[in-house]
Amino acid sequence: MSETERGRGPDADDAAEAAGSPSLDLGTGPNVTAEYPLKVEGLHKSFGGITAVDGASFEVERGSLTGLIGPNGAGKSTTFNLITGMLKPDSGTVTFNGEDVTGMKPHRIANRGMVRTFQIARELGDMTVLENMMLAPQAQQGEALWRSVTPGVRDDVIRQEEELLERVWEVLDFFDIDHIAEEYAGNLSGGQRKLLEMARALLTDPDMLLLDEPFAGVNPTLEKRLLDHIHELRGQGYTFLLVEHDMDLIMENCEHVIVLHQGRVLTEGAPEEVKANEDVIEAYLGGNV
Numbered sequence: 001m002s003e004t005e006r007g008r009g010p011d012a013d014d015a016a017e018a019a020g021s022p023s024l025d026l027g028t029g030p031n032v033t034a035e036y037p038l039k040v041e042g043l044h045k046s047f048g049g050i051t052a053v054d055g056a057s058f059e060v061e062r063g064s065l066t067g068l069i070g071p072n073g074a075g076k077s078t079t080f081n082l083i084t085g086m087l088k089p090d091s092g093t094v095t096f097n098g099e100d101v102t103g104m105k106p107h108r109i110a111n112r113g114m115v116r117t118f119q120i121a122r123e124l125g126d127m128t129v130l131e132n133m134m135l136a137p138q139a140q141q142g143e144a145l146w147r148s149v150t151p152g153v154r155d156d157v158i159r160q161e162e163e164l165l166e167r168v169w170e171v172l173d174f175f176d177i178d179h180i181a182e183e184y185a186g187n188l189s190g191g192q193r194k195l196l197e198m199a200r201a202l203l204t205d206p207d208m209l210l211l212d213e214p215f216a217g218v219n220p221t222l223e224k225r226l227l228d229h230i231h232e233l234r235g236q237g238y239t240f241l242l243v244e245h246d247m248d249l250i251m252e253n254c255e256h257v258i259v260l261h262q263g264r265v266l267t268e269g270a271p272e273e274v275k276a277n278e279d280v281i282e283a284y285l286g287g288n289v
């Protein structure tokens, strides 16, 4: 896969970083063509004597809603952290859109179009939804503050802020949370927080979103809304990798399911195949789920 095919090479990243203005096109989705944007090969990660990830290998198909499941302690969170650059693997590779991103810092990976949702930090609870959104690109992509103090770039900064504000309202509207824009994030319900978390991630114009337990603490009505948004975005070409404890939810919504067990892939396939797999049943029964 060449850089031009990907449509978002390092040069484009650097230019985007310099411009400080990720484009958002909710109408058409990401403009890239790699069939499997994410490839994970032979990932290993140990903490002291504990092996958390033990040779995990899998691929995620573009435009898919892929579920990553496994019993408690299977290595799901660690795998997520290795993919998104929060942790460095002991060995193995993570390839995104044809580029080796293994061990890259999270903001550089986010610049390349792969983002994960983050829980709204306690201190951001004292800021409004709108303020949280305005901070999102900096938080995800490590935007430098120098731009705002460098002489001669003030007009550019003002223009970029205006563009950002426009996109913020577009995304808030998409997630139906524009009416709570002035609400403090700390006052939101669990479900509204999850919508804000996803809205923040989407603001950086990713190709792929990694969602870690996006429905935890969410009431059924908002869960459905979140799922509708995910399906709509997937229909536009966005790719999702979802870690979730609720097996039924994964089975009903994902077209491809990867089962981790003891740090490696036990099996993967369509939900019906995975559900019927004896090894999966055994792993879950023995895994205290």
Ligand SMILES: Nc1ncnc2c1ncn2[C@@H]1O[C@H](COP(=O)(O)OP(=O)(O)OP(=O)(O)O)[C@@H](O)[C@H]1O
Binding pocket: 047, 050, 051, 052, 053, 070, 071, 072, 073, 074, 075, 076, 077, 078, 079
């Ligand atoms: N920072 C760490 N230090 C030590 N051990 C760790 C660390 N992170 C994870 N582990 C261990 O690695 C193994 C895999 O943990 P991980 O959190 O990745 O699994 P998981 O599938 O996400 O589990 P759960 O479903 O319970 O969240 C576990 O045995 C865990 O205790």
